[in-house]
Amino acid sequence: MTRYWEQQRERSFTIMLYGMAWATLLLGRQIARLILFPIVGYFLLTSPRAVRASRHALRRLLGRKPSWMDVARHFYTYATCAIDRLYFLKGREGQFHITAQRPAAVTEIASSGRGCLLLVAHLGSFESLRALGTTQRNLPLSVLLDREQGKKMIGLLERLNPQLATQLIDASLRGPALVLKLKEAMQAGRIVCMMADRARADERALAVQFMGGAVRFPEGPWSLAKALGVPVLLGFGLYRGGRRYDVSFELFAERITAERANRAAELQAHAQRYAQRLEFHAQRAPYNWFNFYDYWADEPAGSFPASSFK
């Protein structure tokens, strides 16, 4: 089981980072980013799995062998997004420059009160999307999160922003109760956000090609959108250095269809098209890729020889 992302060091990495960042809410962002340097250095030296995962991903996303500096920059981007998340949660997004791309079709659906799915990924900052949607535009957002997976972290986030607690749908419910909650949220016209780039080990998954390798995407979002007949939107919040975030939304499909006889193949085709959109955005911002575990099925643990480093 240890090879699954649930058990990864990333969790302790995140908790430590957030503990530190809490203090830096008081010290301000510039000082916080200075403190991140030794912390990132520490994790570079002590987290071989995360370093290996970073090298695997960067090699694909950059299209070349990553250097130590690339990996350091990758970690630093992750750490920066993690502390910025706190500022977003505290409603301090005024200090950032956020550009937003929102096609008319997306605005129409988001403000129609129809309910829809908003798919996001472990790429850049989900919180920049949320800040834009809830704080600035007052959209009815619900966020699917697994409380069992990050009790401490979610507890911290909710303390920072009590409004968030009312928006969370707890994925650890599993089973009928969870899908009924999701159905109720969307039928009540809410925009339900969920991560679509990681499948749990015990969850139905679809095999897709992503950045030249095989990965497992969860089937849930696609089955859900199909059953409920809701539109599917995609959201990307990319960190661009300094205080800049680029947020963009896309209309993926007005509805997800799949003929019964050919259901698996058609759902797979949707997931594959999503993988291509994710690829496009990940390549725009390679250091924003935040899946620090063995993501590709064809790269088992330890398969990456040290000699392939520059």
Next chain:
Amino acid sequence: MSAAPALSADELTMAQRLVDALSLEGVNASAIAPNAALFGGHSDGLGLDSIDALEIALMIQQHYGVELKSDDPQAREAFNSLRDLTDYVLMRRKS
């Protein structure tokens, strides 16, 4: 398991609607054991998953006008078996 106990007329109707809604190929509605677990990998159950639960909830909303609510413990228990589901829906429809 032993021979399935007979289904009531309501249970048979429900079973047929389940089979249609979930397009359970090769499942004969009248052969579904009324007390067998609908979900999970039980040997005599249907082995349904959570998306199937959603399809069932949508079907029941459509055919019976009853909404299965996530915060209603009785509704969650209704998913236990064909018999529980039928009883719950008929009970709710009367009230």
